Amino acid sequence: MATLNNALDAIERYIGFPRSRSSGVSRRLQESGILPSGAPGVAPELDQRDVCLLLATLMSAPKLHEAVDHARAYAAMTPGGAVLSPDAPDSIPRSALEYLELKSDIALGGDPDAIDDVRGHRFEFVHGWRELSAHTPEGTVTRFVLPGALASHQQAPHRIAGVVKGEAFANLMKDLF
Template identity: 35%
Template sequence: MATLAATAAVLETYGGFPAARTRTVARRLLEDNLLTPGAPGVAVAINESDFALLLLAIASGAPLSKVTKATTELASTTPNGVGVSVMPEAIRPTRRTAFDVLHDIIWNTAYGDGQSKFDVEVVATWPEVAFHAADGVARFLPPGSLAGHWQSAKQRRATVIPYAALFLAARNLFGEN
């Protein structure tokens, strides 16, 4: 597991996210029990799932007062906004969220062969996470959203995290060096 200081440094080096902002957002997520807290007198240890949540939080660009809400909304988005909970149990697929996919990508880059090459796009204007691959884009939206439709009257503002940056960050934090 990585420390919060190491995580902030790696995200600044490879992702361009300021370390001070990363530490501030992490403190807010710790206060709101989204990240795993450390023991008294021990540095906070960031695991792969904490890293995925922290990455969504800082890429969202949400103000500090709304970062927890934005992170939980982004993490719980589903493919094309399909809510599988309303489907009959006999045909219901397993519910996959953007958090699940991002966690799998981080795990694969840190410990696997690194062949799951996706750029991750986090939309700041409304809850949407898109995974860009060579053969297409998978968009994750809140359940009940109309995929393929503009989700707001606002301009779409997003942060794209290239696969190379995600690969280097995950390997440096969690991989066998």
């Protein structure tokens, strides 16, 4: 478990996202109950899922009042915008958040080949609409969008995204966990 302050410091160190901005976003997520709040005199502790959610929300660059909606969207976005039935295969990630959590587990695992694979990834968190694009070292792109949306179609005239290299993502997770 990592404290919220440690997570915000590590995100600034490895990803370059300024602490001045991340503090306000994390406070909004705490107020809505998405991130743990801690207790009087006890720092809030985040698990891997919480750190992945915080990173995704920060990198999607929402306006402060939209941070909660962005965070909830990452728990709902599916690969290709597929509407997944409850009996869909377990090999399909159920959400963008679950996918990021799986990649963080791999980054923390002991298999050097799998860790190298995560280090070769590139994660793009789109600003203008809800999308996570995961680029693998082999050139495969998996796009997570809200169910029913067309992942193959750009949803606005311009596409701007916050990019996190797999190397930075793996280093962030190793530092915190």
